[in-house]
Amino acid sequence: MLASSLFNATAYAAQITIHNAEGLPLENAVVEVYYDTEANQPQEQNIYQRDAAFHPRVLTVPTGSYVAFPNQDTTRLHVYSFSPAKTFDLNLYLQETPKPVHFDQ
Structure with a gap:
């Protein structure tokens, strides 16, 4: 590349x-460009489900951050990851957003 x-x-x-x-x-x-700033500090972030797509489509997540997955569509959502970096499974939900996922590595 x-x-x-x-x-x-x-x-x-x-x-x-x-x-x-x-x-x-x-x-x-x-x-990723690493330097000593607050941008590398843990953050609380959101990835929204809207119009049958995730917004934003790509999100950088500093180690220690929490990410919530609010559903703004009218259909139930199932969010999961089987990545070795972070495995999680948020079962089907519609209006209530599950507890944010902690990205600890």
Whole structure:
């Protein structure tokens, strides 16, 4: 993969595009830059189910953070992960949001 960037030193902003082996932009990629800021501290975040899709589609979660999965659709939702990084299973629910998931690693 190739990454190109444009940095603005005064605003500490960056625009990064990651390309796959064919040279096409890679969608929903996450680039992490580590430095000592509050951004790396645990946070309480939400991933909403709305219009049959998750919003945001991609979310970076610092270690120690809690993420809730509110359902804003009119159909029941089942959220789960079998990833070695975090396994969880939130059984079917509609209006009441289950307890947030703690991402401890």
